[in-house]
Amino acid sequence: MRIPTLSLLCLIVPLSACWSTNDHLGEDLSAQAYKGREMAFHALSEVFTSEESIERSQSLAALQVEFRELALLFPFDADVKAALGALLFDGGDRFNSRSQLSEAIRLEPGHVSAATLLTRLLAEEGDLVGARAVIETARLFHPRDTELLLAYAQIASLDGDSASALALLDQALAAGAEPWRVALDRSYVLEFAGEPKAAREEMLRAQALSPKELQTPQ
Numbered sequence: 001m002r003i004p005t006l007s008l009l010c011l012i013v014p015l016s017a018c019w020s021t022n023d024h025l026g027e028d029l030s031a032q033a034y035k036g037r038e039m040a041f042h043a044l045s046e047v048f049t050s051e052e053s054i055e056r057s058q059s060l061a062a063l064q065v066e067f068r069e070l071a072l073l074f075p076f077d078a079d080v081k082a083a084l085g086a087l088l089f090d091g092g093d094r095f096n097s098r099s100q101l102s103e104a105i106r107l108e109p110g111h112v113s114a115a116t117l118l119t120r121l122l123a124e125e126g127d128l129v130g131a132r133a134v135i136e137t138a139r140l141f142h143p144r145d146t147e148l149l150l151a152y153a154q155i156a157s158l159d160g161d162s163a164s165a166l167a168l169l170d171q172a173l174a175a176g177a178e179p180w181r182v183a184l185d186r187s188y189v190l191e192f193a194g195e196p197k198a199a200r201e202e203m204l205r206a207q208a209l210s211p212k213e214l215q216t217p218q
Contacts, residue, residue, distance in 0.1 A: 033073050037080070040066050044083060063087055071100070078108035086117055094121060105134065110141025112148060119151045123158055131155050146177035150185055162193035180210030 044063055067084040074080045085100035098121055104114035115138035122131035135152045142148055149172035157165035166189060173182045183206035191199035 037070055037074065037077075040070060041079075041083070044087075060087060060090060064091060076107055078104040078111050078114065081107065082111055082114035082117070085114060089117060089121060094125075097121060105137075110138050112138060112142055112145055116147045116151045119155065123155060128155060128159050132159070144171075144175045146172045146175050149175060150177060150181065153185060153189065157189040157192050162189055165189045178210070180206045183209060 040063065043059070043066075064084070064087045067080060067087055070077075070080045071084050081100050081104035085097045085104060088094075088097035088100060098118065101114045101118040101121070104111050105118065108114075115134050119131045119135045122128075122134065132152075132155050135148060135155060139145070139148050139152065149168050153165040153168035153172065156162075156168060166186065169177075169182050169185055169189070173179065183202050187199045187202035187206060189199075190196075190202060
């Protein structure tokens with residue numbers, strides 16, 4: 001089953017965390033360093049909403065360099081590690097992406113964005129055992145987080161347990177996941193389970209709920 005491509009912006013860190021500080025970072029970092037961190041996250045949020053592909057690619061490359069430097073300045077900042085991991089993933093460097101995301105989770109086992117993206121990376125590489133371990137650990141801290149529930153449903157589906165996958169999607173919907181996202185993921189689960197007609201119906205429902213997000217370029 002193809003794992004749906006989600007906006008990496010949603011997988012990095014909640015915007016509320018982009019301007020927060022971390023008690024583990026110490027008090028000796030200058031205000032300039034914190035300001036640089038704030039500006040980098042702000043730039044990251046703007047890049048992922050840009051529609052100019054060339055400009056976006058150039059900006060992502062520059063941000064990757066910037067976040068590498070931030071990772072040295074803030075070695076215990078899970079948000080920075082997660083953001084760098086997402087940038088590396090977007091750039092095709094899966095090995096170092098996995099390393100940064102794993103480090104983010106080591107620093108903060110319940111880090112939702114790092115866990116979600118690492119789960120996706122591991123699943124795409126066929127490591128369903130590792131993916132399940134990552135998502136189950138994160139869910140100990142955030143059992144009703146919608147991103148984690150959606151990711152867990154994907155793992156269950158890939159593992160051949162479509163019933164559990166559909167039940168997890170129901171939980172995600174009840175917890176506040178966007179209906180079009182749930183319908184889209186249902187279509188993938190049903191398609192993978194060998195039910196193309198039901199999968200098509202869910203895809204059409206997802207398109208009706210949110211045609212803009214699912215619009216296919218002509």
